[in-house]
Amino acid sequence: MSRDITDDIDDCCKAIVGHTNWAFAQTQSPDQMIEYRKTNAIAHTVIFFNNALTDEEKGLDEEEEI
16 A cells, blocks of 8 residues: 555654644745745645544534544
8 A cells, every 4th residue: 555645744743743633834924934935945834733633623423433
């Protein structure tokens, strides 16, 4: 089975914060991103959230078993 970059990001996020709630980000901060984009210094930005997704955020019903 092949892996893609998101599998590696899942692994990294889980190692750092204990879950896989992350997202690609478009900005770090408006001013910093402008400067980084001028120099083409950023390939991708990823956000690792402090909290895991809740069942509601995952789109699961309370009655639904995982």
